[in-house]
Amino acid sequence: xxxxxxxxxxxxxxxxxxxxxxxxxxxxxxxxxxxxxxxxxxxxxxxxxxxxxxxxxxxxxxxxxxxxxxxxxxxxxxxxxxxxxxxxxxxxxxxxxxxxxxxxxxxxxxxxxxxxxxxxxxxxxxxxxxxxx
Amino acid sequence: xxxxxxxxxxxxxxxxxxxxxxxxxxxxxxxxxxxxxxxxxxxxxxxxxxxxxxxxxxxxxxxxxxxxxxxxxxxxxxxxxx
Numbered sequence: 001x002x003x004x005x006x007x008x009x010x011x012x013x014x015x016x017x018x019x020x021x022x023x024x025x026x027x028x029x030x031x032x033x034x035x036x037x038x039x040x041x042x043x044x045x046x047x048x049x050x051x052x053x054x055x056x057x058x059x060x061x062x063x064x065x066x067x068x069x070x071x072x073x074x075x076x077x078x079x080x081x082x083x084x085x086x087x088x089x090x091x092x093x094x095x096x097x098x099x100x101x102x103x104x105x106x107x108x109x110x111x112x113x114x115x116x117x118x119x120x121x122x123x124x125x126x127x128x129x130x131x132x133x
Numbered sequence: 134x135x136x137x138x139x140x141x142x143x144x145x146x147x148x149x150x151x152x153x154x155x156x157x158x159x160x161x162x163x164x165x166x167x168x169x170x171x172x173x174x175x176x177x178x179x180x181x182x183x184x185x186x187x188x189x190x191x192x193x194x195x196x197x198x199x200x201x202x203x204x205x206x207x208x209x210x211x212x213x214x215x
Contacts, residue, residue, distance in 0.1 A: 102156070
């Protein structure tokens with residue numbers, strides 16, 4: 001059974017949102033916003049990398065003592081964060097004090113910025129529909 | 134190979150620094166990232182000159198606001214504590 005126009009549009013928005021989460025900037029890339037997507041990809045990845053450079057991959061403590069809002073914000077970066085969290089299970093890479101705090105702030109902020117980009121990509125997809133994509 | 138191992142090692146060992154005044158400079162790259170992403174989502178058309186100009190203005194505005202807020206809080210603390 002063929003999908004209706006509204007269903008296609010909803011599916012397209014979902015795909016754009018999911019792509020934006022899988023790879024930062026990919027949603028904008030699909031929407032032919034190449035420059036925007038490159039800027040988003042480089043900035044989000046660099047911010048996340050600075051975070052794990054400062055505090056090591058120990059700052060991605062998904063199954064440990066990190067507060068839920070930090071975990072939620074970090075997961076918004078990409079599913080790769082789940083892999084990093086798995087590596088750090090049982091506190092394999094311990095980090096304390098300021099490096100931990102600054103690292104968590106950087107990685108969480110990168111995730112929140114990517115969340116902003118996901119919302120923006122879905123909004124653009126909704127505005128443009130299927131015709132221009 | 135050795136260089137690659139050193140690069141990976143920097144990501145599994147945390148940097149060593151404490152709460153000193155210089156560590157406050159770590160906020161600058163974060164502010165830059167926020168300004169760039171915000172402008173990347175808000176500008177209708179991305180053109181290099183305009184994008185850089187807008188991002189720099191937002192970056193400077195945020196840093197100036199943080200500086201004023203810090204000065205105000207410092208003055209307030211000085212007035213209360215003496």
